[in-house]
Amino acid sequence: MKKDAADASAIKKRSLFKTVLLCLPMMLLTFMMLTQGSIPTDGERLFALIATFLFFNILFFLMVRTGKTDRFRSILFITLAVCFVFSFISNLIAVRGSMALSRATMIEGGAPFCHLVIPMTIIPAALTKTIIFPGKILGRYSIAGMFVLWIGVSLALGRGLCSWFCFFGGLEDGFSRILKKPIIKNMNKKWTYLPYAVLLGIVLLSALTLSPTYCKWLCPFKAVTEYVEITSMQVLIQTIIFVSLFIGLVVVLPILTKRRTQCGLFCPLGAFQSVTNKTNVFEIRLDQDKCIKCNKCIKACPTFSIDEESLGRGRVKTSCTKCGKCVDACPQQALFYHVKGTPLVSKLDRYRLLFLYPAFLVLAIISSRFVQDAIVKTINLITTGTTI
Amino acid sequence: MKTLKGILGYSWAFLTIFIVLATFIGNDYFSGKLASATDIKISPWFSGGEIIKTIDHGAYKTYIHRPVFDALIGERRKGFIQLNWEPYAGLPPVVQETIDYNDDNRADFLIILNTQTGDTTLSANCSTVLSTERSYRLKKGWAVRVILKK
Numbered sequence: 368m369k370k371d372a373a374d375a376s377a378i379k380k381r382s383l384f385k386t387v388l389l390c391l392p393m394m395l396l397t398f399m400m401l402t403q404g405s406i407p408t409d410g411e412r413l414f415a416l417i418a419t420f421l422f423f424n425i426l427f428f429l430m431v432r433t434g435k436t437d438r439f440r441s442i443l444f445i446t447l448a449v450c451f452v453f454s455f456i457s458n459l460i461a462v463r464g465s466m467a468l469s470r471a472t473m474i475e476g477g478a479p480f481c482h483l484v485i486p487m488t489i490i491p492a493a494l495t496k497t498i499i500f501p502g503k504i505l506g507r508y509s510i511a512g513m514f515v516l517w518i519g520v521s522l523a524l525g526r527g528l529c530s531w532f533c534f535f536g537g538l539e540d541g542f543s544r545i546l547k548k549p550i551i552k553n554m555n556k557k558w559t560y561l562p563y564a565v566l567l568g569i570v571l572l573s574a575l576t577l578s579p580t581y582c583k584w585l586c587p588f589k590a591v592t593e594y595v596e597i598t599s600m601q602v603l604i605q606t607i608i609f610v611s612l613f614i615g616l617v618v619v620l621p622i623l624t625k626r627r628t629q630c631g632l633f634c635p636l637g638a639f640q641s642v643t644n645k646t647n648v649f650e651i652r653l654d655q656d657k658c659i660k661c662n663k664c665i666k667a668c669p670t671f672s673i674d675e676e677s678l679g680r681g682r683v684k685t686s687c688t689k690c691g692k693c694v695d696a697c698p699q700q701a702l703f704y705h706v707k708g709t710p711l712v713s714k715l716d717r718y719r720l721l722f723l724y725p726a727f728l729v730l731a732i733i734s735s736r737f738v739q740d741a742i743v744k745t746i747n748l749i750t751t752g753t754t755i
Numbered sequence: 756m757k758t759l760k761g762i763l764g765y766s767w768a769f770l771t772i773f774i775v776l777a778t779f780i781g782n783d784y785f786s787g788k789l790a791s792a793t794d795i796k797i798s799p800w801f802s803g804g805e806i807i808k809t810i811d812h813g814a815y816k817t818y819i820h821r822p823v824f825d826a827l828i829g830e831r832r833k834g835f836i837q838l839n840w841e842p843y844a845g846l847p848p849v850v851q852e853t854i855d856y857n858d859d860n861r862a863d864f865l866i867i868l869n870t871q872t873g874d875t876t877l878s879a880n881c882s883t884v885l886s887t888e889r890s891y892r893l894k895k896g897w898a899v900r901v902i903l904k905k
Contacts, residue, residue, distance in 0.1 A: 400779065471891040474837075474898055476797055492795060494827055501801040504790050511786035511795075519778025523771040574827050577800055648767040708764025710757075718768075725771040732779045 386432040389720065393427045393727065400732045415742035423731045430723060436691030440730065441540055444530065447734040448537025450741035452591045457744055457754040459593055467596040473501035479508035482517050486566060486639040487573035487581055499577050523725045525647025526640040529630055530690035531726045532733055535588045539629050543621035543669060550623045559631065559671045562638035569635050581635055587613035631670035641685040648707050649689060649722045653681045657701035664693035664702055799823040803837035803898065814845030817852050822903055832905045835888065838866065841896030846870040868897055875899055
């Protein structure tokens, strides 16, 4: 058994030369995307650029060299979430003076649009040709810009968006890794249908009220981004709800269950995104001949996407976010990334690499601005006492 | 068939790298195209709706938006009309405006705004004008929403 596992891991261990060769395209692409054609002249920005470039490429090198995906993905994913929150809040404070979003700012279309709003906007957009969000159609943090990112990333990764793009997911991913073993081990399977119920509820309510119900009442991430200025009892109740949801779903439950509970049990975009997995070219598959039914993958999956039933069918559920945690956890390498249409159990490394390039590229590009910004602001904070 | 499926699978997988690059590099281009192709706008419940009339007072202007009653299908019974006064620099301490929002050549309401405090006074001349929401201090000037019913 141990020998089998050792043999299996040996398949993925690459020579240094081959690893460097495979990393070269990513080095070039990340360099191109980080610099965007110009290298900064001031010291802080240049330092941030070099540090970010090295950080990204070391992680990708380790992914390719060791054959482990989630171990290194999670480092960048958590970094993205932390840097996003730090960068976003400090920008809000610099521009608005606080994290509160006033009604005046909403009337002026000053609320940044995030991908979680997308499912709610589709029916009203189709029927009224308007977007039910107080943001801007074009420009920075714009609605059209976010739609393009969502379409592109969904085409490339399907629900992989939730583990390689979402700048909120890293928060719960981080909290879910605090304890070595979960305190809550079993959860009723019925809870995994909750995101679909939330999705249906908020889509219908948003269409009927022409307002983004999830943002107004349920989004836990308002606690770490921006919240509506408290000017009435209704807004106070909304604030209490989203702070409670943040503490419950993003902090406490991920710690206790070692799962991404907001993503797996609540997020309406996640539920919506599951549909894109059906049409996406990448998937996680199981070689049933190799599987020894140790259930390590079931315990590892952060979004409740594997159970005995799905293993019996040789695939994971459509809610899979392609984080690679189950692939890393499997001692037999029975679980693997697969390209649809290709033979099932050959060229596993090739399939994984074909997935890793677009997926890591998405994560690196979306992280690049926030990581660099956070480095510059941290330097400013240390040297001048302010983030500006 | 298996070979064809394999070729298609590999091609699609390889293409995703270019999709990702195009998505990020061409984001401004594609979002501009998306916005113009769909002609999508921000819901008037947030933006206030299109400006239908501008009154030039010399030092400042009054922008009157269209009455908003929009629903998913048809119209709602309750809506609002938004008025903006810009720019700050040209605004007198008190502005007052008589509005005929339904074009029946009769003043429907008179609104008075204190530009120092944002306090508003509304005198309704018809039963469809209900009240004012609070006033909003925007980047360029003041905005007030007057609640209407059908």
